[in-house]
Amino acid sequence: xxxxxxxxxxxxxxxxxxxxxxxxxxxxxxxxxxxxxxxxxxxxxxxxxxxxxxxxxxxxxxxxxxxxxxxxxxxxxxxxxxxxxxxxxxxxxxxxxxxxxxxxxxxxxxxxxxxxxxxxxxxxxxxxxxxxxxxxxxxxxxxxxxxxxxxxxxxxxxxxxxxxxxxxxxxxxxxxxxxxxxxxxxxxxxxxxxxxxxxxxxxxxxxxxxxxxxxxxxxxxxxxxxxxxxxxxxxxxxxxxxxxxxxxxxxxxxxxxxxxxxxxxxxxxxxxxxxxxxxxxxxxxxxxxxxxxxxxxxxxxxxxxxxxxxxxxxxxxxxxxxxxxxxxxxxxxxxxxxxxxxxxxxx
Amino acid sequence: xxxxxxxxxxxxxxxxxxxxxxxxxxxxxxxxxxxxxxxxxxxxxxxxxxxxxxxxxxxxxxxxxxxxxxxxxxxxxxxxxxxxxxxxxxxxxxxxxxxxxxxxxxxxxxxxxxxxxxxxxxxxxxxxxxxxxxxxxxxxxxxxxxxxxxxxxxxxxxxxxxxxxxxxxxxxxxxxxxxxxxxxxxxxxxxxxxxxxxxxxxxxxxxxxxxxxxxxxxxxxxxxxxxxxxxxxxxxxxxxxxxxxxxxxxxxxxxxxxxxxxxxxxxxxxxxxxxxxxxxxxxxxxxxxxxxxxxxxxxxxxxxxxxxxxxxxxxxxxxxxxxxxxxxxxxxxxxxxxxxxxxxxxxxxxxxxxxxxxxxxxxxxxxxxxxxxxxxxxxxxxxxxxxxxxxxxxxxxxxxxxxxxxxxxxxxxxxxxxxxxxxxxxxxxxxxxxxxxxxxxxxxxxxxxxxxxxxxxxxxxxxxxxxxxxxxxxxxxxxxxxxxxxxxxxxxxxxxxxxxxxxxxxxxxxxxxxxxxxxxxxxxxx
Numbered sequence: 025x026x027x028x029x030x031x032x033x034x035x036x037x038x039x040x041x042x043x044x045x046x047x048x049x050x051x052x053x054x055x056x057x058x059x060x061x062x063x064x065x066x067x068x069x070x071x072x073x074x075x076x077x078x079x080x081x082x083x084x085x086x087x088x089x090x091x092x093x094x095x096x097x098x099x100x101x102x103x104x105x106x107x108x109x110x111x112x113x114x115x116x117x118x119x120x121x122x123x124x125x126x127x128x129x130x131x132x133x134x135x136x137x138x139x140x141x142x143x144x145x146x147x148x149x150x151x152x153x154x155x156x157x158x159x160x161x162x163x164x165x166x167x168x169x170x171x172x173x174x175x176x177x178x179x180x181x182x183x184x185x186x187x188x189x190x191x192x193x194x195x196x197x198x199x200x201x202x203x204x205x206x207x208x209x210x211x212x213x214x215x216x217x218x219x220x221x222x223x224x225x226x227x228x229x230x231x232x233x234x235x236x237x238x239x240x241x242x243x244x245x246x247x248x249x250x251x252x253x254x255x256x257x258x259x260x261x262x263x264x265x266x267x268x269x270x271x272x273x274x275x276x277x278x279x280x281x282x283x284x285x286x287x288x289x290x291x292x293x294x295x296x297x298x299x300x301x302x303x304x305x306x307x308x309x310x311x312x313x314x315x316x317x318x319x320x321x322x323x324x325x326x327x328x329x330x331x332x333x334x335x336x337x338x339x340x341x342x343x344x345x346x347x348x349x350x351x352x353x354x355x356x357x358x359x360x361x362x363x364x365x366x367x368x369x370x371x
Numbered sequence: 372x373x374x375x376x377x378x379x380x381x382x383x384x385x386x387x388x389x390x391x392x393x394x395x396x397x398x399x400x401x402x403x404x405x406x407x408x409x410x411x412x413x414x415x416x417x418x419x420x421x422x423x424x425x426x427x428x429x430x431x432x433x434x435x436x437x438x439x440x441x442x443x444x445x446x447x448x449x450x451x452x453x454x455x456x457x458x459x460x461x462x463x464x465x466x467x468x469x470x471x472x473x474x475x476x477x478x479x480x481x482x483x484x485x486x487x488x489x490x491x492x493x494x495x496x497x498x499x500x501x502x503x504x505x506x507x508x509x510x511x512x513x514x515x516x517x518x519x520x521x522x523x524x525x526x527x528x529x530x531x532x533x534x535x536x537x538x539x540x541x542x543x544x545x546x547x548x549x550x551x552x553x554x555x556x557x558x559x560x561x562x563x564x565x566x567x568x569x570x571x572x573x574x575x576x577x578x579x580x581x582x583x584x585x586x587x588x589x590x591x592x593x594x595x596x597x598x599x600x601x602x603x604x605x606x607x608x609x610x611x612x613x614x615x616x617x618x619x620x621x622x623x624x625x626x627x628x629x630x631x632x633x634x635x636x637x638x639x640x641x642x643x644x645x646x647x648x649x650x651x652x653x654x655x656x657x658x659x660x661x662x663x664x665x666x667x668x669x670x671x672x673x674x675x676x677x678x679x680x681x682x683x684x685x686x687x688x689x690x691x692x693x694x695x696x697x698x699x700x701x702x703x704x705x706x707x708x709x710x711x712x713x714x715x716x717x718x719x720x721x722x723x724x725x726x727x728x729x730x731x732x733x734x735x736x737x738x739x740x741x742x743x744x745x746x747x748x749x750x751x752x753x754x755x756x757x758x759x760x761x762x763x764x765x766x767x768x769x770x771x772x773x774x775x776x777x778x779x780x781x782x783x784x785x786x787x788x789x790x791x792x793x794x795x796x797x798x799x800x801x802x803x804x805x806x807x808x809x810x811x812x813x814x815x816x817x818x819x820x821x822x823x824x825x826x827x828x829x830x831x832x833x834x835x836x837x838x839x840x841x842x843x844x845x846x847x848x849x850x851x852x853x854x855x856x857x858x859x860x861x862x863x864x865x866x867x868x869x870x871x872x873x874x875x876x877x878x879x880x881x882x883x884x885x886x887x888x889x890x891x892x893x894x895x896x897x
Contacts, residue, residue: 028403029787240754247745251734257693257725258745259714 074334095304111170113301119278127207148278221283470542674855792823
């Protein structure tokens with residue numbers, strides 16, 4: 025058996041395989057529900073209802089999608105350049121720390137939100153700068169360094185929350201002081217639990233898309249990612265491009281932290297991110313690294329999580345089904361994407 | 372199977388029973404829309420050398436891969452020594468006495484010659500394995516067939532010619548009665564080629580039969596009894612070598628008469644780039660440059676002959692800006708270069724045609740447009756203040772496609788869909804359109820069909836006539852001799868003196884390629 029590339033995939037092929045992947049994912053989820061002793065149709069219905077069945081559910085899904093759009097974008101930018109940033113989690117927390125530092129009185133009102141956002145991005149960028157310099161200067165594998173920095177950062181946040189940044193009025197809980205009201209991202213519509221972070225995320229997706237398709241930097245990033253050898257031969261400054269990519273990627277991941285603290289939580293705690301940095305990898309891969317496709321991809325992933333939580337409460341099926349659903353969706357989708365481009369031939 | 376036992380098997384004494392040792396009957400193979408082999412039949416007689424001729428992509432290698440069981444034919448059958456060969460089974464082909472020497476060697480560098488030859492016949496750790504007996508047999512085979520190689524040497528330390536001999540020994544050790552050689556001379560010096568032909572003649576005298584795949588016509592004329600010509604997957608001609616000549620064969624291969632590009636006498640101008648006492652570090656087994664001095668003059672093609680891996684890569688990297696010399700100096704005109712980089716080389720007006728157009732010259736999943744501006748994406752009109760101007764890029768690409776007759780679906784098509792020739796034409800357009808002063812052409816026609824070869828060579832000659840200084844690097848000595856005004860030979864990182872066009876015969880150049888000319892120079896100097 026070998027794989028033969030297809031010059032021009034037909035529309036049927038490009039839609040058929042992803043659709044089949046979705047169907048297979050649903051089939052696997054149904055089997056899981058069956059083994060948990062529940063009616064698969066009811067379970068899937070409950071997930072759908074919990075994700076989008078009411079205004080509250082839909083807003084909850086949008087809220088959950090917001091940080092995932094940011095981390096998904098961060099990953100897709102980096103992976104385009106074949107820079108394997110597994111450290112979006114650490115960059116997210118760097119952004120969150122800055123948001124608390126600047127949002128608790130350090131920067132005055134009209135400036136606080138834009139300045140905080142920018143400095144948060146800078147902090148996230150700096151967290152990724154170390155690993156990428158180690159990569160370009162010494163050839164250290166960034167998968168290892170970025171991954172391990174996640175744990176360093178979590179321990180650092182833990183130290184901050186137990187020490188210098190601990191909320192004096194927090195009754196001993198490891199959390200930071202709350203942001204001042206003017207440092208919070210306002211609700212988009214008063215009374216609805218959806219903040220400006222979501223619109224900022226949509227804006228970021230469009231901005232990244234413009235950068236990738238319209239700017240010289242975007243061309244360089246794609247060239248370095250697709251064939252660093254040819255890029256270097258043609259005079260693309262490969263290392264400089266990797267550094268710029270890292271700054272952009274780290275900055276985007278940090279915006280997830282900024283948006284979660286300033287938009288949703290209002291303070292920093294150790295449970296700020298239930299792995300948004302890692303889930304961003306799934307989001308980016310499902311979107312085939314396309315920045316605009318990151319939006320629906322993040323909505324899908326967020327919907328599965330939110331819907332499964334709600335389904336779990338109603339049907340008694342463990343919420344782990346969400347993780348399995350996403351994992352199977354990713355596996356089938358990656359296979360489907362491959363099969364839209366190649367055909368399997370015998371001999 | 373041992374050599375003693377082979378005599379006892381009636382199938383392997385075909386001289387009496389089966390004068391036709393191999394018969395391919397209407398072999399057909401399709402790859403998607405491409406008909407790679409269209410009902411090809413051929414017969415190989417005992418003690419005969421047949422040449423399989425054809426341009427790249429004509430279906431030669433596909434046919435041999437079917438014969439050897441790497442591919443399964445869609446239709447048709449293979450008969451060896453009167454018995455049908457099961458399709459898709461390389462082991463059966465080996466057992467039937469068919470041995471294949473691939474263009475790219477399949478040897479393990481860290482094992483000795485003996486171990487490499489035994490590899491696959493039995494486990495190297497099997498009890499009672501008698502390496503000594505095997506080595507004796509290998510020594511006997513190399514004596515009988517004139518294949519000089521030390522059985523105890525590590526393959527990693529051998530030259531390309533020696534490695535090829537190991538490949539042939541490997542086939543002979545397995546009692547191959549039919550040898551298939553895929554482009555065996557592509558990597559050899561003329562002397563090594565002659566030695567290979569001696570071996571083949573001995574093999575034929577000992578009763579073996581040989582299929583020789585090549586596109587070098589004069590070699591084919593020298594070694595083959597019969598020529599079979601393939602074109603676009605079809606067998607278009609079959610002639611006895613005695614009854615034909617190179618021109619007739621070439622015409623059959625291409626389907627039309629092809630005249631090689633004419634090279635008028637050069638009118639060399641000033642040196643546009645000079646390398647003075649330049650050295651580069653060795654890269655593992657590949658030697659670096661050893662204090663070479665070279666001027667590239669305007670209006671002149673300087674050909675660099677040599678077996679690959681003798682420093683061509685290092686010189687090519689220097690000229691294309693990928694490397695800087697560890698000692699010595701490069702100067703453009705009379706200005707020594709500082710801050711040497713690919714971008715600096717491009718700005719200095721150096722057109723660079725890289726050796727590997729797939730991996731270095733283009734980005735496979737980029738469109739023609741994105742590839743066409745790869746060297747100048749950061750400059751006006753393609754980029755202004757950090758924003759790409761895709762319209763300008765597309766206009767340039769459309770222009771290149773038209774002027775260089777690139778066959779493609781359009782400027783937005785991914786370049787991986789193009790044939791090698793069209794890909795090379797795009798690279799040619801990319802580097803020649805700005806009107807370069809210096810051109811590095813590293814293996815510019817390797818793997819191309821004759822039409823594309825002629826086109827590339829014509830463009831290079833036209834650029835020379837327009838005053839460009841050209842460095843032509845090739846492993847193909849014929850190409851160097853045909854295209855160069857001045858020839859240098861590179862051997863183990865040393866550069867020979869310049870030889871004028873026609874000053875040295877191929878055999879004399881071959882001696883330099885093997886390093887002997889340098890030794891004479893040294894002894895004369897001493």
